[in-house]
Amino acid sequence: MARVGIWKCPECQLHQTWKTRSDKSNKLDRKCTGCEKRVRTTLDRSASGKGRVRNVEIWERNPNDWASLEEEVRRRNEGSVADSIASINENENRRLAESFRP
Numbered sequence: 001m002a003r004v005g006i007w008k009c010p011e012c013q014l015h016q017t018w019k020t021r022s023d024k025s026n027k028l029d030r031k032c033t034g035c036e037k038r039v040r041t042t043l044d045r046s047a048s049g050k051g052r053v054r055n056v057e058i059w060e061r062n063p064n065d066w067a068s069l070e071e072e073v074r075r076r077n078e079g080s081v082a083d084s085i086a087s088i089n090e091n092e093n094r095r096l097a098e099s100f101r102p
């Protein structure tokens, strides 16, 4: 099962989905569909977004629920989800990790 989630482009603020090749992979290499900026970062244990690349916000989500993921991306890009700060990301990710990891 791949790891999936959302990242936010530091250049144009566009939220997009990401997906790793496997659950062992922690490398993220994406090109923004909005401004074509290339972002390479490493998912850490908590995927808190405090990775190697400054200002790239990353959220990890349940890989079994791709529809909700796309819905969340849409809502974030519409601005109907408040921009989260790092501490909120960490709380979200902790809750997520508890909810679906064995």
Ligand SMILES: [Zn+2]
Pocket (backbone or CB within 6 Å): 009, 010, 011, 012, 013, 014, 032, 033, 034, 035, 036, 037
């Ligand atoms: Zn961009």
